[in-house]
Amino acid sequence: MKYEVLEKGNVTVIKLSGRITLGSGDVKLRDKLVEELEKGKKKIVLDLGEVSFMDSAGLGELVAAYTSAKRHGAQVKLSNLTKKIDDLLDITRLSSVFETYNSTEEAVKSF
Amino acid sequence: MKYEVLEKGNVTVIKLSGRITLGSGDVKLRDKLVEELEKGKKKIVLDLGEVSFMDSAGLGELVAAYTSAKRHGAQVKLSNLTKKIDDLLDITRLSSVFETYNSTEEAVKSF
Amino acid sequence: MLNKVSILFQSDLSMTDCVEEFFRTAVKRWDLEDDRIDWIALSLREAVNNAIIHGNSNLFEKKVEVVMEANEKNIVFKIWDEGRGFDINSLPDPTTEENLLRPHGRGIFLISKFVDGVKFICRETGFGIELKVNLSK
Amino acid sequence: MLNKVSILFQSDLSMTDCVEEFFRTAVKRWDLEDDRIDWIALSLREAVNNAIIHGNSNLFEKKVEVVMEANEKNIVFKIWDEGRGFDINSLPDPTTEENLLRPHGRGIFLISKFVDGVKFICRETGFGIELKVNLSK
Numbered sequence: 160m161k162y163e164v165l166e167k168g169n170v171t172v173i174k175l176s177g178r179i180t181l182g183s184g185d186v187k188l189r190d191k192l193v194e195e196l197e198k199g200k201k202k203i204v205l206d207l208g209e210v211s212f213m214d215s216a217g218l219g220e221l222v223a224a225y226t227s228a229k230r231h232g233a234q235v236k237l238s239n240l241t242k243k244i245d246d247l248l249d250i251t252r253l254s255s256v257f258e259t260y261n262s263t264e265e266a267v268k269s270f
Numbered sequence: 271m272k273y274e275v276l277e278k279g280n281v282t283v284i285k286l287s288g289r290i291t292l293g294s295g296d297v298k299l300r301d302k303l304v305e306e307l308e309k310g311k312k313k314i315v316l317d318l319g320e321v322s323f324m325d326s327a328g329l330g331e332l333v334a335a336y337t338s339a340k341r342h343g344a345q346v347k348l349s350n351l352t353k354k355i356d357d358l359l360d361i362t363r364l365s366s367v368f369e370t371y372n373s374t375e376e377a378v379k380s381f
Numbered sequence: 382m383l384n385k386v387s388i389l390f391q392s393d394l395s396m397t398d399c400v401e402e403f404f405r406t407a408v409k410r411w412d413l414e415d416d417r418i419d420w421i422a423l424s425l426r427e428a429v430n431n432a433i434i435h436g437n438s439n440l441f442e443k444k445v446e447v448v449m450e451a452n453e454k455n456i457v458f459k460i461w462d463e464g465r466g467f468d469i470n471s472l473p474d475p476t477t478e479e480n481l482l483r484p485h486g487r488g489i490f491l492i493s494k495f496v497d498g499v500k501f502i503c504r505e506t507g508f509g510i511e512l513k514v515n516l517s518k
Numbered sequence: 519m520l521n522k523v524s525i526l527f528q529s530d531l532s533m534t535d536c537v538e539e540f541f542r543t544a545v546k547r548w549d550l551e552d553d554r555i556d557w558i559a560l561s562l563r564e565a566v567n568n569a570i571i572h573g574n575s576n577l578f579e580k581k582v583e584v585v586m587e588a589n590e591k592n593i594v595f596k597i598w599d600e601g602r603g604f605d606i607n608s609l610p611d612p613t614t615e616e617n618l619l620r621p622h623g624r625g626i627f628l629i630s631k632f633v634d635g636v637k638f639i640c641r642e643t644g645f646g647i648e649l650k651v652n653l654s655k
């Protein structure tokens with residue numbers, strides 16, 4: 160997994176790319192998010208457009224991101240889901256947990 | 271391995287790409303060449319610029335290409351060798367068998 | 382034709398990537414859709430990770446064996462660990478309201494959605510999960 | 519850390535790609551140069567292809583076992599087949615004038631150029647070639 164952090168006004172966009180899996184030794188989404196939360200960021204968009212593959216540990220990271228944000232009084236939204244990630248969220252019913260947007264722009268505006 | 275055949279005047283350029291190995295089930299360089307020889311082509315350049323990997327079977331295909339051509343009164347030259355393929359030809363002394371050119375253009379002109 | 386392959390390795394999570402790439406290369410001989418390959422690869426990963434983490438308690442010395450067997454109809458994976466297995470019927474459903482926000486517990490659920498048959502097998506030396514993939518559909 | 523992996527398969531040349539991809543994924547943990555990885559992968563391929571073709575006479579039922587073992591200093595590959603081996607000293611040198619135009623006979627030569635040690639081992643059930651790669655250079 161790689162990531163890039165962009166500030167769009169008062170919204171923090173974390174652009175993720177690559178594989179989010181256990182075993183590659185780099186499921187660090189949670190840590191990256193906590194870093195932003197501890198800087199006081201409250202509005203966060205995870206752009207998943209470039210995420211090619213995700214396993215149950217990756218889904219666990221998304222859920223942990225969601226709950227960590229909540230604990231900090233912040234909110235995490237998702238954008239740019241590929242069909243594959245969208246399917247995974249549907250199957251696991253995580254689509255009922257997350258607000259998802261077709262584009263990062265829409266997600267940013269939605270706050 | 272993939273290939274593309276281009277005619278440059280009376281020179282036939284066979285542009286190879288990908289891996290030329292045994293086991294991938296596609297070491298068919300020899301067959302492709304024989305096809306051109308049987309059409310009566312006498313001047314052939316194998317452009318190896320896009321060949322990413324070659325094993326001993328691949329080298330064997332190059333040699334077979336050379337000898338088949340000779341048998342048909344034709345000539346095979348090589349162009350565009352990457353450092354890796356160049357090293358392989360050096361180590362196996364096949365560099366003393368083949369005329370090689372930095373560019374396909376030069377190889378075409380050399381006939 | 383792939384008939385039977387066995388890969389035996391120690392409990393090291395980085396082996397999961399290696400097994401996945403082996404499978405992805407082997408699977409090229411069949412004309413499966415890219416998406417389907419991804420879901421099978423995901424299932425295989427989940428089973429291997431479980432074998433390492435739960436079956437072998439992350440103890441490096443303990444071994445995992447992945448067996449892939451194929452005929453015209455099916456690919457069958459067996460993933461063996463050195464543990465005692467678990468009671469499948471007691472697994473919580475990860476899609477219910479109370480479990481939805483748990484970071485774990487989706488592996489077996491995903492496997493059951495993505496492959497065409499799942500079996501659990503106990504043998505003297507350990508526990509195995511069998512995943513069956515139908516090639517004709 | 520990779521310690522010991524064993525991959526057992528039938529004599530099918532398409533397995534060579536699978537073993538190569540397994541190795542390429544496993545090798546990521548070490549900081550080897552891309553070129554070096556290619557040369558090691560090539561050596562491994564040559565040994566596996568030889569085991570299938572020469573050792574097992576392309577008989578699908580006969581098995582090949584690839585063992586990869588690593589410590590801080592070396593990666594050691596052992597490639598076992600079910601054959602009787604061969605006399606290394608009688609191998610013709612592929613770089614001499616009279617052999618230069620032969621389409622075969624460069625595999626062992628390339629292996630010997632690209633890995634840091636080669637050994638041949640006979641055991642009751644077959645023949646093995648051992649390739650040693652030095653990690654510290």
Ligand SMILES: Nc1ncnc2c1ncn2[C@@H]1O[C@H](COP(=O)(O)OP(=O)(O)O)[C@@H](O)[C@H]1O
Nearest residue numbers: 431432435436464466467485486487488489490
């Ligand atoms: N190979 C195994 N050996 C022992 N227990 C296992 C094994 N695989 C799964 N389990 C048990 O089943 C539970 C659910 O597994 P899974 O759905 O993959 O979720 P997770 O691994 O995230 O907990 C695990 O927490 C574990 O208790």
Ligand SMILES: Nc1ncnc2c1ncn2[C@@H]1O[C@H](COP(=O)(O)OP(=O)(O)O)[C@@H](O)[C@H]1O
Nearest residue numbers: 568569572573601603604622623624625626627
């Ligand atoms: N595993 C093996 N078992 C038996 N003979 C082998 C084995 N590997 C190599 N050989 C012998 O050594 C020769 C040279 O092998 P190699 O250099 O790889 O070239 P090639 O495979 O192209 O003939 C082979 O032709 C074969 O006679």
